[in-house]
Amino acid sequence: MSDLKQWDWTKNDLTTLKDNLASVLLDEWGGPRSPLALQYIHETIIPDLVYCFSNNADLLTNSTFAEVIQWKLKNQFANPSAVVADLANDLLRPAQTIINRPQITDPKEPWRRIFRLWICDESLPNIAERTGYPLDYLDLLVLRLKKLKIFISTNRVSLLECLQNTELREYGIEQLSFLYQFQTALVGEPLCKERLKLEQVICDLGLPLQVSDLVTLLEIIHTHEGELDEYALIAAMGEANHRGNLFSCVIDGLIAMHYILKNKAEKLTLSEKSAQTIAGFLLPKLGEHLRRALAIQDYERAQETLLRQNQEVLVKLxxxxxxxxxxxQAFKLLEGIFKKGSRRVDIYLIKVFANFPSAFDLLMQCLGDNDSLIRANSCEALGQIGNKAAAFSLIQLLRDPVVEVKEMAAHALGEIGSSAAIKELVRVTEDYGESVGVRDRARGALSKIESRREGSPNEK
Incomplete structure (x- = not known):
């Protein structure tokens, strides 16, 4: 988008920064001059700092970012603790004079970026790679969050009470307050994780976009999945927001990030990740559609609503x-969409049906399905329901050609606790032609059945 200001550093900026950093390290601070030391400075330290500074160009005057650089100098590059604060300031100064970008001075911003990536399931090494922050700094930060989470969940305490804890107080008030607010938001604020994920997408796009704008765009794609091409979507977003040019860039960026996809007809669809993220925003509206249909006993209409959804959205629904x-209501509604969607949804439904005793007959029918995953998951679900009427069919499946089905059949027989299965389970445990997993499951089932018999002398 031509009217957006580009904040990328030019090659000349980066060259100047490298020269200035070398001057700070070697001239102002009298760094070592041996060939190996010079090679390490020029090939490792300076490129690492340049990468970190350029990826955090709006944090160059941020106090927490300065602490990150101090940590890097001390733990990553083995500088003495006594000098890292002054050295970090001297190294940041050239970058501050070269870059002309508005600065974010909020000390919590670097942590916010770290945990936004973490919520997006980025590994700590990947976060270190993306931000330029030391891995051990990230490790410590996540460890502190986990300790705080345990303390909060165990004691249900306020921030003030956390500050009174000796170990937590060592975090410093700024970091502790950030971690406390972050953790309480994750637990207490609806769609907090989803918003953070969308914020990260916007950050990666580098465009002036609000989360609500991105939600609207993804919702339109979901509503018309596989029907709109880029131009139709841009037109729709332009009408809704009067910012067609911006959304042209957004759509191009999302396609490049594989956050939205094109099918064979060049029409747009949600990716698995974007569908999972947007699902929570769609549920209130979709739930209301279902309630209205069920209020008049229109199960067919409610089932049509379910089947129109993207697979990931449907799972959430x-x-x-x-x-x-x-x-x-739930079972009648869900029973009507079984075997009408994708295989993944069917398998998910079978797991859900384990919570419905009324699903027994349906699950029994599934034991004869051609799909081994359907059979295996149906065995497990029947085991959870615990109806002994399933025992005979489960015993037969101990001879199924698929290992996973036999394992789940044995497991289910143990859960049901039917003595009628003992003879066949013993056969399985003694059959060394069976897999180790099947024999182990059979032994576990026998143990459970025997335990029940001991507890109930009349059990046969």
Whole structure:
């Protein structure tokens, strides 16, 4: 987008910065002059600092970022603790004079960026690579969050009470307050994780976009999945927001990031990641559609609503159904979409049906399905339901050609606790032609059945 200011450093800027950093290290601070030391400074330290500075160009005057650089100098480059604060300031000064970017001075901003990436399931080494921050600094920060999480969940305390804890107080008030607010937001604020993920997408795009704008765009794609091309979507977003040029850049960026995809007809669809992220924003509206349909007993319409959804959104909507509807409504609704969607959704539904005793007959039918994953998951679900009427069919599946099915059949027989299965389970444990996993499952099932028999002398 031509009217957006580009904040990237030019090659000349980077060259000047490298020269200035070398001057600070070698001239102002009298660094070592041996060939090996000079090679290390020029080939390792300076490129690392340049990378870190350029990736955090709006944090060059940030006090927390300065602490990160101090940590890098001390732990990564083995500088003495007594000098790292002054050395960090001297190294940051050339970068501050070269770059002409508005600075974010909020000391919590670097931590916010770290944990936003962490919430996006980035590994700590990847976060270190993306930010230029030392890995051990990131390790410590995540460890502190985990310790705080345990302390909060165990004691249900306020920030003030956390500050009274000796170990937590060592974090410093700024960091402790940030971690406390971050953790409480994750637990207490609806869609907090999803918003953070979308914020990271916007950050990666580098465009002036609000989370609500991105939600709107993804919702339009979801509503018309596989129907709109880029131009139709740009037109739709332009009408909604009067910023068609901006959304042209956004869509191009999202496609490049594989956050939205094109099908064979060049129409746009959500990726798995974007669908999972947007699902929570869609649930209130979709849930209301379901409630209205069910209020007039229109299960067909409600099922059509479910089947129109992207697979990832549908999985979330299935969870909503179990959580928000009574058991009779939920099962009747979900039973009607079984075998009408994708294989993944069917397998997910079978796992869900384990919570519905009324799903027994359906699950029994699934034991004869051609799909081994359907059979295996149905075994497990029947084991959870615990109806002994399933025992005979499960015993037969101990001879299924697929190992995973036999394992789940044995496991289910143990959960059901039917003595009728003992003879066949013993056969399996003694059959060394069976896999180790199947024999182990059979032994576990026998142990459970025997335990129940000891507890119930009348059990046969």
């Amino acid at each position: 299935i969870d909503w159904t179990i959580r928000e509807l009574n058991q009779e």
